[in-house]
Amino acid sequence: MSSHILPKRVYYTIFAILLFCTYLTVQIAFLDLGAWNTVAALAIATFKATIVVLFFMHVKYSTRLTWAVVLGSVFWLGILLALTMTDYVTRVWRHYG
Amino acid sequence: MSRDTAALHEGHHPALAHHFDSMAQQSEATTLGMWVFLVTEVLFFGGLFATYMVYRSQFPEAFAAASHELDVTLGTINTVVLITSSLTMALAVHAAQMGQRKLLMTFLILTMILGGVFLGIKSLEYYHKFAEHHVPGADFHFVEQKYAQHAQIFFSLYFVMTGLHAIHMIIGIGIMLVMLWWSWNGTITEEYSSPIEISGLYWHFVDIVWIFLFPLLYLIGRHAH
Numbered sequence: 001m002s003s004h005i006l007p008k009r010v011y012y013t014i015f016a017i018l019l020f021c022t023y024l025t026v027q028i029a030f031l032d033l034g035a036w037n038t039v040a041a042l043a044i045a046t047f048k049a050t051i052v053v054l055f056f057m058h059v060k061y062s063t064r065l066t067w068a069v070v071l072g073s074v075f076w077l078g079i080l081l082a083l084t085m086t087d088y089v090t091r092v093w094r095h096y097g
Numbered sequence: 098m099s100r101d102t103a104a105l106h107e108g109h110h111p112a113l114a115h116h117f118d119s120m121a122q123q124s125e126a127t128t129l130g131m132w133v134f135l136v137t138e139v140l141f142f143g144g145l146f147a148t149y150m151v152y153r154s155q156f157p158e159a160f161a162a163a164s165h166e167l168d169v170t171l172g173t174i175n176t177v178v179l180i181t182s183s184l185t186m187a188l189a190v191h192a193a194q195m196g197q198r199k200l201l202m203t204f205l206i207l208t209m210i211l212g213g214v215f216l217g218i219k220s221l222e223y224y225h226k227f228a229e230h231h232v233p234g235a236d237f238h239f240v241e242q243k244y245a246q247h248a249q250i251f252f253s254l255y256f257v258m259t260g261l262h263a264i265h266m267i268i269g270i271g272i273m274l275v276m277l278w279w280s281w282n283g284t285i286t287e288e289y290s291s292p293i294e295i296s297g298l299y300w301h302f303v304d305i306v307w308i309f310l311f312p313l314l315y316l317i318g319r320h321a322h
Contacts, residue, residue, distance in 0.1 A: 005191065005194045005195070006191070008188065008191060011184055011187045011188060011191065012184070014184075014187075015180065015181070015183075015184040018180045018183075019177065019180060022173065022176050022177060022180065022311075025311075025312055025316065026169065026173055026316065029169075029312070029316035029319040029320070030319050030320050031320055032320040032321075033320075037316075037317075037318070037320070038317075041312035041313070041316055042309075042312070044312070045308050045309050045311075045312055045313075048305075048308045049305045049308050049309070052183065052301050052304060052305055052308070053301075053305070055187075056183055056186070056187045056297075056301045056304075057297070057298050057301045057302075058294075062128060063125055063128075063129070065125075065129055066125075066128060066129055066132055069129065069132045069133055069136060070132060072136060073132075073135065073136040073139040073140070074139075076136070076139075076140060076143075077139055077140060077143045080140060080143045080144070080147055081143070081146065081147050081150060084147045084150070084151065085150060085151070085154070088151050088154065088155075089154065
């Protein structure tokens, strides 16, 4: 039982945006943007994931507690990735020449 | 069922467990529980993404060279297949909420078929990797010798990450089979669509993992070739 039933056109719209973003991410990958290639790829992927979570997974219409759990997962993932990298990028274990 | 138990079930939906006040409360608790599980999944995959990040930052050239060996066309087709399966899943949830049983079963079957297509294309890609000796191990062979060692790390991550993702897909198809059974036998109703909704949450989560895997594995430094 759901208190909020989304109209079907929302799903079709999100689907169209996801397809366009997939096209975009492939096209951008073949351009030489230097380090920005990775930034663009991750930005598009994050955007796609966000609209899937908000609309396909109905989080936009969920309770505040669900919001807290979803944001909590992103926060802890951030800690996992960021603190791991603070270690590796500050190690001097790579010697060239 | 004893008379006492039968009395307890009077006046409320048969799917309502007694420790909940209402179907709405039960549904909220179910959604929350599924999300808590998905948090553990985010961190489970997160460990692999962290590993990927560490090694890619150490060996960017080898990762780009190894990534070029993956088939962008098949990867893109699979991305579209999976996104489409997320649409059919969302429409299945919609049909469940509207109490449209036949439509619900149709969309569940479509979702399973698309999941199967994804796994089929994935196994074709795995077959190519075995044929090309791109599977890490004694038989590993990489054209650019200087990258061979670190390209193995890329392919190790490729197989573990896409493999774990594929296992999730297989489990997802299993869940859809149960949902199809429950839709067929009338367990799922307009008032009790939670099982379909949380199965949908799982399916969309697996889609999200692929949304990140696709650019990170297939699209590194594509402009160079």
